[in-house]
Amino acid sequence: MPSAETLAEARRSLEICNACRYCEGFCAVFPAMERRRAFSDGELEYLAHLCHNCRGCYFACQYAPPHPFNLTLPRVFAELRLEGVAERARPPALRRLFARNGLAAALGLAGAIAVVFLLTALFAGPEALFGVHPVRPGSYYEVIPHALLAWPVGLVAVAALVAIGLGLVDFWRGCGTALHTPLRATGAALAALGDVLTLRNLGGGGHGCNDIDEAFSTTRRRLHHFLFYGFLLGILATTLAWIESLLGHPTPYPFFSAPVLAGTASGAAMLIGAGGMLWLHLAADPAPSAPGQLAPDLAMLGLLAAAAASGLLLLALRATSAMGTMLAIHLGCVLALFALAPYSRLAHGLYRAAALWRNALEARAGKGR
Ligand code: SF4
Ligand code: SF4
Structure with missing residues (x-):
């Protein structure tokens, strides 16, 4: 609370x-x-x-x-x-760390995880980490073993989803009494999904929001779209890569393959969205902002931009001796992103979707009228 x-x-x-x-x-x-x-x-x-x-x-x-x-x-x-x-996110130790200095916590965590991966790769010898690996199925695992690459990301992602999910249940219970029949709940969920996918509310009825000052603009809505759909494309790319690996085709894949094309589009969109949002946050009139909001927002946007940029660099440099280092840095950014998601603006996105659903339910039920 x-x-x-x-x-x-x-x-x-x-x-x-x-x-x-x-x-x-x-x-x-x-x-x-x-x-x-x-x-x-x-x-x-x-x-x-x-x-x-x-x-x-x-x-x-x-x-x-x-x-x-x-x-x-x-x-x-x-x-x-x-x-x-x-307050709802667990564990409290990470929460306190992120609240005290979000940017340092995010970059420190990403850096620490990357160093752990680098040291692990060094166990296989400097040649594995700093050598040139031909781009062929399974070459990433010559640097970092598959189990070490897949399991931590999967476990941290599941833990983050459980932490956010438990908080959401608590939030939903606090919203008030149940208002729904199954039919009404489905209709309201579809209306809320439409709001989420179009970010309709950020349009401000067509004239946009007061992104920076009194002037109206739709820049924030467009940047949110880049970030949101970039994130969804990233999930699509990961899912496609996972299916390929189940079929016996380990990563990395050719440039013109579905996982790489989706991943590249995701990285570019997230870089534009996160970079633009960083600029908006710094340019905006601070008077209507919460004093403690800027640091965690900058941290999460910085981490999203770092994850996107390191993914694109990994793709560009995967045939060079920098591949091992870029792989470790990219994994560090992705893991830190998942670990800090329950405390950040990323979790707010899911709370907002729940609030939109609740609002659509209330509107359909004619609550209080
Ligand atoms: S309550 Fe929030 S969304 Fe509504 S007008 Fe104010 S700032 Fe905008
Ligand atoms: S008091 Fe509330 S409703 Fe009235 S102008 Fe101010 S923000 Fe708007």
Whole structure:
């Protein structure tokens, strides 16, 4: 659960908004807010995840600072999301490390894992690590054994999914009473899936979001699309490679093969998305942002960009003596990405999908009307 101070500030802000209602056409948060007269802790978190941080209600608000009400809804919601996701994530030691200094934790973890792989590869002799390996099936495993390459990534990915899943169940229970019949739940899930796949809410009704300042722009939505679909293509590439290996064709594969084409498109899209989002975060007016939000966001975007760039470099350099080193660095980035996912903006993506589903259910049930 987020801290009592953050919850109290969110409750105070929403009570003012619920009386004002000037922003009711801005996003899904305001209609969901208007269905309620009071806000439980779980409902506050639900509304926070429904917010896509367009910052429109900050630049439009007559009660924003320097008004004595000091209302900054996007910042309060960002703090709620940050604290809620992190508090549910396990283990707490990694959570504390990431909260204290996200960038150092992310890069340090990726570097440490890469060094472990490099040292392991050195056991097979310097020739295995620094030699030139012809690009042929199984040549990656001459540097790092298959079991060491596949198992840690698989186990850390499953552990991250379980950690996020347990948090999501807890979050869903806190949202309120069940509202669904199976038919209504399916219809609402399809509506939420449509919202997720099109990132419709980031369009702000066509004019976009206040990405940097009062001016409207659709840049953030486009960059999110690059990042989101790049990530999905990465999952597709990994799945295709896994199927190939089950059929007895170990990695690496020719450039014009399905796993490599999907992986290359994924790396390029994620690099554009993560790089652009890094720039947006640094250029944006910090007033409506949570003070503790920038460091973990930069860390996760930096790690996504590093994973994408190291994957592309591995492809480009796989016929050279740098292949072993690039393979270790890429694995380090990917493992660190999965290990830190439960504490980061990546987990928020799944919480947001759950909030959109909940919102579609409420709208169909006509809750509170
Ligand atoms: S953010 Fe400000 S203007 Fe918008 S509904 Fe709330 S109080 Fe009113
Ligand atoms: S920041 Fe945007 S999405 Fe979030 S509550 Fe305000 S208007 Fe809605």
